[in-house]
Amino acid sequence: RIINEPTAAALAYGLDEQDKDEKILVYDLGGGTFDVSILELGDGVFQVLSTNGDTHLGGDDFDQRVIDWLVEGFKKENGVDLSKDKMALQRLKDAAEKAKKDLSGVTESEISLP
Template sequence: KDAGRIAGLEVLRIINEPTAAALAYGLEKKDGKTIAVYDLGGGTFDISVLEIGDGVFEVKSTNGDTFLGGEDFDMRLVEYLAAEFKKEQGIDLKADKL
C-alpha cells in the first residue's frame, strides 16, 4: 500500500496474481461460474478459487506454497516435454544446445 501511496494512488485493496487474473477473465462474464486460477511463476505456487457472476467476484479461497512453482517446476516441465517429444518423434531435444 505504501508504494501505491508514494506513486500518488489510492490503494483500496491488494490482491494476489491469481485473483487479479480471475478478475480480468471474468469482467465480461454474465453467467455464474466457480473458477480456479493458479500461478506457478516466481518460485511459488498460488491458487485462488472464485465465484463469478453478474459482475460480482467472490474470493472463496486463496493460498500459496513457496516450495512449489518457479524454476523447479519449469525444469520438470521441460524434462517431461522433452521426454515425450523424444518418445513420439525420436529426436532428443536436450542434445541440441540451441
C-alpha cells in the same frame, strides 16, 4: 484500487464479462511459488473464497528437477559429473528453462547437453 493476482488473472481472461454465476479455480505457478485461489463470479463481481499456496514449489523447482535428471543421465552415459562444472550447470539451467517454456505449447522438446 489494488486487486489480488487471482482476480487480475480472471479479469485478464475476460471472466467478468460472462453472464452466468460460477466458481472458478485460478492457479499461479510462479518461479518460486504455486498459488491456488477459488473465486466466485456473479454480476461482474469477483469474490475470493479461498486461497492457498506452496512456497516450496514453482518453476525453479521444475527446472532443478530437469537439471538433476540431465546431470544423472549424462554421468551414466559418459562417466562425467557435470554437477561440478559451473558453466555446464548454467547452460543446463538455461536449456531446462527453455524446454519447460517450450512444453507449454508442444508435446516434446529437445535438450542438447554441453
